[in-house]
Amino acid sequence: MRKTRIGLKIIAALLAALTLTGCWDSFDIEKRDMVTAIILDKKEDHYYFYTEIADLSENSAQQGQSGDGQGQKGGGFSIVVAKGKTLSDARDDFNRKTVKELFLGAARILVFTDRMSENGIEEYLNRLRGQTDYRKAISLSTTSTDPMEILNNTPENVTSIGFAIESDLDTLVSDGTSFTMNIGDALRVLAVKGPGFLVPDIKIVEDKMTLNGYTVFNKEAKKIGFIPAESRKGIVYFLNPKSVFFYDVVYDGKRYVIRLRLNEKNIKPIYKDGKLTLNIDADFSAEIEFADKMELMDDKTLTDIKKELEKQTRIDLTDAVNTSQKTFHCDYLNIYEYFRAAYNDEFYKLDWSDVYSKAQVNIKTKVNVNQSNIPEKER
Amino acid sequence: MAENNNYDQIINNVTTQCSDINKRVISFQNGSVTILFVKQLTDITMLSEYIIKPIMENASMITTFTAEKVASKIISPSVSILSLDENTIVEKLMNGMTVILFSWESKLLSCDIKKVEKKDIGTPELTYSIRGPKDCFTEILDVNISLIRYRIKDPQLKIDMFEVGKRTKARIAVIYINDIVNNKIINDIESRINSIDTDGILESGELQILLQGKRGFYPQIGLAERSDLACGALLEGKAVIIAEGSGIALIAPKTFAEFLWSSDDQYDNKYFAAFMKILRAGSLILSLTLGSLYIALVSFHADLLPADYILTLAKLRADVPVNAFTGILFLEILLLIVREALLRVPNQIGSAIGIVGAIIIGQAAISSNVFDPLSLIIVSISFLASFAIPDYSITTPFYILKFMLMVATATLGLFGFTLGICVIITSVVSENSFGVPYTAPYAPFNLTDAAKVMGYSKNAPANRPDFLQTKDNTRGAGRK
Numbered sequence: 001m002r003k004t005r006i007g008l009k010i011i012a013a014l015l016a017a018l019t020l021t022g023c024w025d026s027f028d029i030e031k032r033d034m035v036t037a038i039i040l041d042k043k044e045d046h047y048y049f050y051t052e053i054a055d056l057s058e059n060s061a062q063q064g065q066s067g068d069g070q071g072q073k074g075g076g077f078s079i080v081v082a083k084g085k086t087l088s089d090a091r092d093d094f095n096r097k098t099v100k101e102l103f104l105g106a107a108r109i110l111v112f113t114d115r116m117s118e119n120g121i122e123e124y125l126n127r128l129r130g131q132t133d134y135r136k137a138i139s140l141s142t143t144s145t146d147p148m149e150i151l152n153n154t155p156e157n158v159t160s161i162g163f164a165i166e167s168d169l170d171t172l173v174s175d176g177t178s179f180t181m182n183i184g185d186a187l188r189v190l191a192v193k194g195p196g197f198l199v200p201d202i203k204i205v206e207d208k209m210t211l212n213g214y215t216v217f218n219k220e221a222k223k224i225g226f227i228p229a230e231s232r233k234g235i236v237y238f239l240n241p242k243s244v245f246f247y248d249v250v251y252d253g254k255r256y257v258i259r260l261r262l263n264e265k266n267i268k269p270i271y272k273d274g275k276l277t278l279n280i281d282a283d284f285s286a287e288i289e290f291a292d293k294m295e296l297m298d299d300k301t302l303t304d305i306k307k308e309l310e311k312q313t314r315i316d317l318t319d320a321v322n323t324s325q326k327t328f329h330c331d332y333l334n335i336y337e338y339f340r341a342a343y344n345d346e347f348y349k350l351d352w353s354d355v356y357s358k359a360q361v362n363i364k365t366k367v368n369v370n371q372s373n374i375p376e377k378e379r
Numbered sequence: 380m381a382e383n384n385n386y387d388q389i390i391n392n393v394t395t396q397c398s399d400i401n402k403r404v405i406s407f408q409n410g411s412v413t414i415l416f417v418k419q420l421t422d423i424t425m426l427s428e429y430i431i432k433p434i435m436e437n438a439s440m441i442t443t444f445t446a447e448k449v450a451s452k453i454i455s456p457s458v459s460i461l462s463l464d465e466n467t468i469v470e471k472l473m474n475g476m477t478v479i480l481f482s483w484e485s486k487l488l489s490c491d492i493k494k495v496e497k498k499d500i501g502t503p504e505l506t507y508s509i510r511g512p513k514d515c516f517t518e519i520l521d522v523n524i525s526l527i528r529y530r531i532k533d534p535q536l537k538i539d540m541f542e543v544g545k546r547t548k549a550r551i552a553v554i555y556i557n558d559i560v561n562n563k564i565i566n567d568i569e570s571r572i573n574s575i576d577t578d579g580i581l582e583s584g585e586l587q588i589l590l591q592g593k594r595g596f597y598p599q600i601g602l603a604e605r606s607d608l609a610c611g612a613l614l615e616g617k618a619v620i621i622a623e624g625s626g627i628a629l630i631a632p633k634t635f636a637e638f639l640w641s642s643d644d645q646y647d648n649k650y651f652a653a654f655m656k657i658l659r660a661g662s663l664i665l666s667l668t669l670g671s672l673y674i675a676l677v678s679f680h681a682d683l684l685p686a687d688y689i690l691t692l693a694k695l696r697a698d699v700p701v702n703a704f705t706g707i708l709f710l711e712i713l714l715l716i717v718r719e720a721l722l723r724v725p726n727q728i729g730s731a732i733g734i735v736g737a738i739i740i741g742q743a744a745i746s747s748n749v750f751d752p753l754s755l756i757i758v759s760i761s762f763l764a765s766f767a768i769p770d771y772s773i774t775t776p777f778y779i780l781k782f783m784l785m786v787a788t789a790t791l792g793l794f795g796f797t798l799g800i801c802v803i804i805t806s807v808v809s810e811n812s813f814g815v816p817y818t819a820p821y822a823p824f825n826l827t828d829a830a831k832v833m834g835y836s837k838n839a840p841a842n843r844p845d846f847l848q849t850k851d852n853t854r855g856a857g858r859k
Contacts, residue, residue: 026678026792028703029689030696036686054690056697076694105682106689133682163687 032103037162039147041113047090049082050147104133108162111141117223136184142201142215176244194352196330234320238333257290267338276359286369309367317363331356386482409442410482420475422494429455446486456490505604511642512607520623526606541572547579550623559616561848567813583625598772599812601633616849632812638773649836662767669761670707671788677703679792696751704789706750710758819846
C-alpha cells in the first residue's frame with residue numbers, strides 16, 4: 001500500500017513536471033538559424049528586415065556573395081532580406097526564407113534606418129517586449145547608410161557585422177567617449193511616457209564603420225532630430241558615468257592636452273509653484289596628458305587652467321541641456337530619473353516634456369588638476 | 380588416570396569427516412598420542428621441533444602425565460586445554476590449530492602453530508599518498524593489528540573480536556580508543572556485527588555491505604588501506620574494523636565531507652590542504668554536473684551563453700548527426716568501458732588499450748563528426764574530475780547519479796537538472812553514518828566544526844569535531 005502511494009507520488013511529480021514546464025521541447029543549437037544582426041527599414045509602405053545569419057557549415061567561409069545581394073556574403077555569414085506590408089507580414093516572409101527555426105539569442109545589434117526611425121519604432125520595440133528569445137541587452141543603433149552596404153561591409157578582424165557594430169559601440173563606451181542604448185533601456189524610457197532617448201547613429205565612411213552621432217527619439221519613439229558626434233561631450237557626461245574626454249588648453253603660449261574624467265555628477269531638482277529648477281554639480285579630475293614642454297606648472301598657471309577647464313565643461317554641459325530643452329523639447333539626458341526619485345507623485349501628474357523644457361538650470365563644475373604625468377625630475 | 384574409551388572412535392570420525400586432516404600417531408608401551416593437524420595451515424617445522432620431538436624425548440614418562448602437565452612441561456607453543464569433543468576438535472582444526480589427543484586422557488590440547496601463506500606488507504594501490512607512510516594492511520588479521528599497535532601504544536586501545544560467518548568463521552576486529560570514542564557508535568557497530576547472519580564473508584567489502592544495511596546507496600564506511608590512515612581515524616575517535624582475509628580496513632563513522640579528504644592534507648600546509656578540499660568538492664560537483672549542464676545549454680537554454688560562445692558551439696556541432704544528450708551519453712559509456720577494460724587487462728597491455736581508446740575517441744570519432752570536440756572535452760574533464768576524489772567508494776554512486784541527472788536534464792532541461800540536484804542533495808542530507816549526520820558539519824551547520832575540519836592542522840589548538848560526540852574532544856594544543 002505504502003509502495004503504491006510512493007509510486008503514485010513519483011508519477012504525479014513527473015506528470016506535473018512534464019505538463020507545467022515547456023522545457024521538454026529540446027532543440028539543439030546547431031539546428032537553428034542564428035541571427036547576429038537585424039536592420040529594420042521602411043520604404044514604399046513596406047517594412048524590410050535585413051538580417052545577417054550565421055552559416056554553420058564548414059565551407060561557408062569560402063563562399064561569396066550572390067548577385068542579388070541576398071544569400072551568401074561569405075566569412076561564415078549569409079544575408080536574408082524579407083519584406084511585408086506590416087511587421088507581421090515581414091516576419092512571416094522572413095520565416096519562410098530561412099531554412100531552420102530562428103534563434104535570436106545570438107543577435108548583437110538592432111539597427112533602424114532613418115526612414116524607419118522617422119516612421120517610429122515603438123511598435124517594433126513593443127513586439128520585442130513580448131519576445132522572450134530576444135535579449136533585451138541587444139544594442140540599438142540608427143543609420144542613414146543603405147542596409148545592404150552595412151551588411152556587406154567587411155570589418156577588420158571580425159567576420160560578423162553584428163559583432164563588429166556592437167564591438168565598435170562598446171569600445172567607445174569603455175573609453176568613456178560614448179554610451180549605448182539597448183532594447184531594455186528604450187522600453188524602460190517608453191514605459192515612463194514622458195522623456196525621450198538617444199540612439200547612437202552609425203555610418204560607413206571610407207569603408208569604415210563610424211559613430212556618426214545620435215538620433216533623438218521623442219516619447220513616441222519617433223525620430224525628431226540628430227546630434228552630430230562632434231557635439232557629444234556634454235551629452236556623454238550625462239549618460240556615461242565614466243566619461244573621459246581630452247581638452248586642449250592654450251595658456252601663456254603653451255598648449256596643454258588634458259585628459260578629463262568625470263568623477264561625480266549630482267542633479268538636484270527643486271520643484272516649487274509649478275516651476276522646476278535643476279542644480280547640476282559635476283566633479284572632474286584632470287590630468288596633463290601632453291604639453292609642448294612637460295614641466296611642472298606654478299600655482300597661478302594651475303589655477304588658471306583649472307578655471308578654464310571648469311568653464312569649458314560648464315559650456316559643454318549647458319549646451320547639452322539647452323539643446324534638449326530648447327531645440328528638441330525632450331529630456332533624453334535621463335534627468336527625469338532624478339526628478340521622479342524626489343517627486344514621484346508629481347512626475348506622473350505633470351507633462352514632463354513641458355516642465356523640463358521650461359526648467360531653470362544651474363550648472364557648477366569643479367576640476368582637480370593632477371600633474372602626476374610630469375616627469376619626476378621636473379618635480 | 381582416566382581411561383579414554385572413545386579415543387579411537389573420535390579420531391576415526393574426525394579424520395573421515397575431512398580428508399585434509401592429517402594424523403600423526405606416536406605410540407608408547409602404555410598408550411599413544413595422536414596429533415591432528417591440517418598440513419596447509421600448520422607450520423610443520425614448529426610441529427616437529429616443538430611438539431613431536433619433546434613428546435618423543437619424554438616417551439618414558441609421558442603416559443603418567445595429565446594433559447595440563449604435558450602442556451606446562453613438554454609442549455612449548457601456546458596451548459589451550461579443552462575437553463574431548465568431536466565438534467570442538469573439528470572447529471579447532473579448521474581454524475588452523477593443531478590438536479593433541481591422549482589415549483589415557485579425556486582432555487585434549489589445542490596448539491597455535493598456524494602458518495598461512497601471506498604476502499609481505501606492500502605499498503598502497505587504492506589510497507596513494509605523496510608524503511604519507513606506505514605500509515599497507517595485509518590479509519592477515521594479526522599482522523594488521525600489529526601495524527596499529529605499533530603506531531598507537533596507548534593501553535586504552537581496545538580490540539573487540541567477533542566471528543562472522545557460519546562456515547567461514549572469519550574473525551573481525553573492532554578497534555577503538557576507549558577513552559575517546561563515543562560508546563554509542565561502538566555499540567551500534569557491534570550490534571550490527573552480532574546481527575549478521577551469513578554463511579561467510581571473504582573480504583571487508585562484504586562486511587561493509589552487511590554493516591551498511593539494505594539501502595546503503597552512499598558509502599557510510601570509509602576504507603583504509605594504509606595503517607596510518609586507520610590510526611588517524613582512531614585518534615579522531617572513530618572505530619576501525621578489520622576483517623580476517625582482507626587487506627582493507629573499514630572506518631566508521633565517515634561523513635560525506637571526509638570522503639573528500641586525503642591523508643596528505645594532514646601533512647601539507649593547512650591553507651593548501653583547505654584549498655585542495657574545496658578543489659576536490661568542486662571536482663565532484665564538476666564530475667556530476669558538467670555533462671548535464673552541457674546538454675541543458677546546447678539543447679534547451681542556449682541563450683544563457685554569451686553570443687560569441689553560442690556561435691562557436693553551434694559551429695562545432697554543425698555537422699554532428701547525434702543530439703547533445705546521445706553524444707554525451709555515448710561518450711560517457713565509452714569512457715567507462717575503457718576504464719573497465721584498463722582495470723581488467725594486464726599492466727603490459729594496459730597502455731595499449733589507453734592508446735586505442737584515445738585514438739578511437741579522440742581522432743576517429745571527432746574527425747568523422749560522430750561527436751563534437753567540446754562533448755569530448757566535457758566528458759573527459761568530468762571523467763578526470765572523478766579521479767580527484769581520494770576515496771573511490773564515494774565516486775561510484777555519483778557515476779549512477781550522473782547518468783540519472785543527464786536523463787532528467789535531457790527530458791526537462793534546466794528544470795530537470797534542478798530537480799535532479801534537489802533529489803541528490805535531499806538524499807545525501809537524509810543519510811547518516813552510525814548515528815552521525817552524513818553531511819555534518821555543513822548540514823546541520825556548525826560553524827566551529829566546519830572551521831575545524833576545513834583548517835585542520837596538528838599545530839592548531841583545535842578540538843575534535845563536535846559531531847562525533849567523543850568522550851575526550853581535545854586533540855592537544857600543538858606546539859606550545
